[in-house]
Amino acid sequence: MKHTLCAAALLALSLTCAPVLAQQQEELAPGFDACVQQSGGATPQLVACAQAAYEFWDKRLNEAYKKARRACVDEACREKLQGAQRHWIQYKEAMGDVLFRSLQRVGGSMDRLNAVTFSAEETKKQTLLLQELLRSSGAE
Secondary structure: OHHHHHHHHHHHHHHHHHHHHHOOOOOOOOOHHHHHHHOOOOHHHHHHHHHHHHHHHHHHHHHHHHHHHHHOOOHHHHHHHHHHHHHHHHHHHHHHHHHHHHHHOOOOHHHHHHHHHHHHHHHHHHHHHHHHHHHHHOOO
C-alpha cells in the first residue's frame, strides 16, 4: 500500500512538473545563447560569455540599487537596504568561491565557468528582485 501511494505521488508530481521543465529556459542575458553557440564549447570562450552576462546584470543591479536607495522614505530604510545588499554580496562571493574551488579541486577552468555563471545568475535574480520592489512600491 505504501509503495502504491508513493508511486502515485511520484506520478502526480512528475505530471505537475513536466510542463514547467519542458518550457524554454530564459536566456541568461541578451546575446548569451549566441555567444555560447559560437564558443564551440571551448571553456575559455564559455567563461567569456558568462562574464559578459555577469557584467550586463551587474550594471543593471547598480542602477536598480541606486534607484531603490533614492526611493527609501527614510534613513532606516536605506540602512536596511544597504545591509541586505551587503549580506547578499557576501553570500554571492562566498558561494562563488566554493564553486570555484569545487569542494575538493583547485580551481580548474570548469570551476571558473561554474563560479562566473553562478555570479551572473545570482546578479540577475537580485536585479530583478530590486526592480520588482521598485515597481511594486510605485517608485518606477
